[in-house]
Amino acid sequence: MSNNGHGASFINRQSFIELDARERATALFDPRTSRELLGPFDRVESPWLPMQGITPQADDGCVVMKGKIAGQAAVVVALEGAFQGGSMGEVSGEKMTAALDLACADNEKGIPTSAVILLETGGVRLQEANLGLAAIAELMASILALRKHAPVICLMAGTVGCFGGMSLAAGLASYIVMTREARLGMNGPEVIEQENGVEEFDSSDRALVWAIHGGEQRYATCLADALVDDDTPQVADAIRSFVSKGVPPVHRSSQGVLYRNRIDALHTSQQWDPKEFRALWTTTGS
């Protein structure tokens, strides 16, 4: 009987991964409290893509919404992974940074406002090169300013994952929420294979890739704060609980000594497998 119950809950599950960026952002707010800022009809799109023969998107693949989460003011910024791999360009970067800066200004005026960033991104948009790099640097400064006042929560649901410069931005988050399907890492599997060869990392070995970059491993090694199923109510619950929790006493990125000790304890003379790594990483230096 319990098997039937489990099957029904699986079939009736509302997938979060299947939603597009706009639907994902809307799903996190308290019902009927959200509105979009600088939406597609404002047509603030990348001026650089058409020059290179690439069709732009009317919102540059970045959805900004304001509303309430757990009864409290919040801004949600969602990257659309299907458009140019969710990459950060001049416009999408500026939209995200401006949203966080406005949230920061609201906090300074005494209106507590949290931020949730939905990352499905390979990092900098190579077609916009230095502008994309500058956008990520500005975004990181904005996260650091805002997280003193209110939690900045990064959510990776999949299936693009979060890589490159945006993984560094995610590293500054107050809390990271992932699904089992999501991936988080500085260098993506294809990049490692391209630079160091297939002996170093076989990007077609999905079991290996997810054992290293996947949500389950990131959560088990305390690099993510919550692991949720691909289920919309469950994802929204996790976000609400972190918004209510407020600013953490110590941010992950402020624990330099702890992580330095952990890296020192990793002897590169031997090949670590993901399981051994998990055991070593969680028992060292804490």
Next chain:
Amino acid sequence: MEQIEFNYPAKRRVRKRAHVGVVGSGDLEVLLEPAEGEVARVFIRTSVDGFRDTWKAVLDRFFTKYDGTVRIQINDAGATPGSVQLRLEQAVEVSER
């Protein structure tokens, strides 16, 4: 990238705008807005050059049934004619919901 424009006669006023789709491989984004005048104007930007006749065939067929006075912007990333047709119908459905 190729830019294509078409105009079709129209008479019915449309009240709501609609945005559907994403500029992802094999898909497209449609922005449909109410407009003045007795005409429906379609602006297309597509990543695949040389398919003007195919676009015309798909839109000719769409406008045999649709008569809203609208401005339609299409941002295309290589969608098939079938996908284009479905996205256009979805945009109409959203705008009339």
